[in-house]
Amino acid sequence: MNNHTESEENYIKALYHLGGEGAVASGALANRVGAKGPSATQAVRRLASKGLVEVIPYKGVKLTLDGLTLAKHILRKHRLWETFLVEKLGFGWEEVHPIAEQLEHIQSRELVEKLADYLDSPVHDPHGDPIPQADGKIPPATGKPLQKFSQGSSLKVVRVEDAGTDFFTQLDLLEISLGKEYTLTSVSSFDSSIQLQAEDGESFWLSHSMSSNIYAISL
Amino acid sequence: MNNHTESEENYIKALYHLGGEGAVASGALANRVGAKGPSATQAVRRLASKGLVEVIPYKGVKLTLDGLTLAKHILRKHRLWETFLVEKLGFGWEEVHPIAEQLEHIQSRELVEKLADYLDSPVHDPHGDPIPQADGKIPPATGKPLQKFSQGSSLKVVRVEDAGTDFFTQLDLLEISLGKEYTLTSVSSFDSSIQLQAEDGESFWLSHSMSSNIYAISL
DNA sequence: AAATAAGTTTAGGCAAAGCTAAACCTTTCT
DNA sequence: AGAAAGGTTTAGCTTTGCCTAAACTTATTT
Structure with a gap:
């Protein structure tokens, strides 16, 4: 079975x-x-x-319960492999999904746990999504979309939704990555675009479609 | 295609x-x-x-030529993954074959080359078998079986044939691993078993079935 | 309430991959 | 050379997994 x-x-x-x-x-x-x-x-x-x-x-x-357990185990493998591909092999975060889609089917309990150890038992994958743990528990999904923040708040990017290659390219262009901190300096009431200011003082605008896929926590 | x-x-x-x-x-x-x-x-x-x-x-x-190219590419992947499993994840050399058998089917040119880089472009896998290179060239298989050596010769173990789990267990028991050096101190003309002396002076006997699966080069 | 639209399942096909039993080449033995 | 033996291929069946077209439920609209 x-x-x-x-x-x-x-x-x-x-x-x-x-x-x-x-x-x-x-x-x-x-x-x-x-x-x-x-x-x-x-x-x-x-x-x-x-x-x-x-x-x-x-x-x-x-x-069923069995099905759920299996689903979470597959998701665990998928996200561990994504982490491996980015952290160890140096893939970009936009490239890893299709490869992890293959790797997630590899069957070896020992491999999964050794891989997790090797990666220092990560809790989030390179996109900030929670990695189901060996016991089936899933860490809570952190962060809320950028538009939910109000003007003036300090925030840290903790997760991005996989919204396709172009989205990731744009993130890279703007040098947005997980862990980066910003201040939300302005919100357009016209098109709901927002302005972020980085720690180095640089600031830039983000369209609604960008910001709605970026999740952060307030500091 | x-x-x-x-x-x-x-x-x-x-x-x-x-x-x-x-x-x-x-x-x-x-x-x-x-x-x-x-x-x-x-x-x-x-x-x-x-x-x-x-x-x-x-x-x-x-x-055909295409078939041959494919075969070597699969073998390359298999041996790179074996190397990864042993070197990075800490698997024993007897455990890796069945897992690599699954991993070798993962399709991603980029993954293979990134993995090879990550492992420092290895030329031999954990059993000492040559890893086909990206251009299809295969490094020569090194070493000859221990019985081919004559009494008194100094040698270095460079390869073992996959002869099942028990064989590997025995190797581990005797603390034989790739790169170790010995002197062949004695050969039995009765059952072709041989005696090896390690660098620390310890010596032990090896049956014919053990020694015929162990390959070495002379020093 | 009846008719139509939308979504789901059944029916019947096809390719990959495996199997057993039977037919068919090759080789070998007398 | 003829027959038996051994290995190979054909024939026909099974399961997985996908497809299209048709039948069937459910939901919506008039």
Whole structure:
């Protein structure tokens, strides 16, 4: 009962991403894994026969406890590998997702734990997303989007949402990275763009679509 | 033409291992990949349609140039990952093969080269086997089996053949590892076992089945 | 309440990859 | 040379995983 195909794992992951512990429609699921409706229906049946999901026909699919555990383990692997790729191999944070998508399917409990040790048991991945721990616990997602901050507040960037390559390129251009601190100097009431001032005094504007994908904590 | 399944890659690898550039019988191939005859025949047909092998029915299968290149690339990945697992993650040399067998299928040119850099472009894996280089060149396999040495010679262990877990356990017990130096103090003409003396003066006997899997160069 | 739209599942196909049993080449032995 | 042996390929079946088209539910709209 411990041996799953890559396809199965991808459906489990998608289910977790879309619904967490709640129910998900088969169409949305199909969409997420890049398949068509009937493929998802079928896949879900296979998962149900392994006890990983519960299905109510025409209503939705939900992870069982086993399914949830598996989902979190896969996510753990994914984010550990992303951390490895960035911290050790020097990949840019925009490049690692597709590679981690492959690496997350490698099966070896020992490997996962040795990798975690090697990375000093990280709690967040290079995007600031929480890494599920070996016991299944998930550290809380930190930070709130930049627009939630009010003018004058000091903040530290702790997380970015994966909004595609261009988004990351723009971040790199502006030299925004996790851990950097800024003061929010201005908010446009016209287009909700905001102005940040870095510690070195330099300041710059961020569009709403940029800032809504950047999460920070106040200092 | 650059996208292969794991199964395909396993057949390619097996072909390379069994025959190098020469022809291999379908039975031997099936055997190596852990399948039955007909499965191999079929697999080989798929490979042929992709231009990776040439088949002469009832005679044998041979890698094409493309197939050979692919085989060496997979072997490169396998041995780089083994090196990573031992050097960086602290695995024992007997544990890494099955994990590397999974990792070798990860597709990302950039990953392979970054990994190689990270490991300082190694030329040999933890067993002393040569790692094919990015340009396809393969460093020569060094060393000869211990019995080929004559009494009194000084030698350095440079390679061991993968002869199963028990073999590695025995090596660890005797504290034999790559790079260690010994003097061959005695050869039994009865059972071809040999006696080695370590640099610290300790000496011990090695059975023929042990020594035939240990390779060394003379000093 | 009936009709239409939207989403889900069934039905039936296809390719990859494996299997067993049967047919078919090659080689080897008498 | 003819027959038996051994290895290889063909035939036909299974599962996974995906597809399209058709049937079926559910939800929405009139």
